[in-house]
Amino acid sequence: MDAVAPPPFSQRALQWLKKEALPLLIMLGLLATARDTLANHYQVPSGSMQPTLEPGDRVVVDMRAYGLRLPFTQVRLLDAGVPQRGEVAVFDSPADGTRLIKRVVAVAGDHVQVRNGHLSINGQALSSAESPLQEQFGNRTATLELDRGGGPDVADVQVPAGKLLVMGDHRGDSYDGRYFGWVDADLVYGRAVAVYYRRGEGLEWRRL
Known part of the structure; x- marks a missing residue:
């Protein structure tokens, strides 16, 4: 055969x-x-968000928080709202495209003042004399780091339609909206949800 x-x-x-x-x-x-x-992660490169985020922290990012996009593009398939004050957002710098993570401190229509690192929104200070390093954004609290001062002051300005002002919690050591200007709300990459890994401490779940 x-x-x-x-x-x-x-x-x-x-x-x-x-x-x-x-x-x-x-x-x-x-x-x-x-x-x-849907979801991604981000490794914090610097101390601009201390003490909330430390260099090397790994953060879960909710990509659906502000809308569902066509994969690998900025084309929105479904709107799910816009960034809110106090949220920690991931976005591309309007200055050079570097991916950054900062806190959204003011949204369209807000009147903003920053003096010695302390915010006032629509004439209302976000911190108090009793807790000068705590700023209250509704139900979110930001703890500030002012060991290097407060960074540039901001006179009374109004956030334009469709824009956001973002800042780091380490006010004197943050390259943020006080330098590069407004961020387009509809181009924000996602909302940082929680720290899932911290150098020296290992795996954890620290909500933001």
Whole structure:
């Protein structure tokens, strides 16, 4: 009986691609899509958000917080609201495109003043004499670091429509909206939800 010749190499390679490689590529594509549109993580590069965030912190970012986007683009498929005061947001710097993480301190229509690192929104100071390092944004509290002063002051300015003012909690050591200006609300990448890893402490879940 004659031996059956094996299929040509090209046919065997095609069968392998269909059976092994294609499912793997599909899985990787789905994971990349989920990361770009549902949830992602961010590693904090500097101390500009101390004491809330420390350099090296790893943060979970909710990509759906402000709307569902077409994967790998800025095209919105579904709106889910806009960033609110006190939220910690991830966005690209309008100055050079660097991805940053800062606190949203004022939204469209707000009148803002900053003096010695302390915020007043619409004429209302966010901190008190009893707690000068605590600023209250509704139900969110920001703890400030002023060991390097408060950074640049801001006279009474109004946030334009569609814009945000973002600042770091380490007011004297933060390159933020006082330098690079307003951030487009509809281009914010996502909302930082929690720290899940801190250097020296390991895994944890510290909500923001």
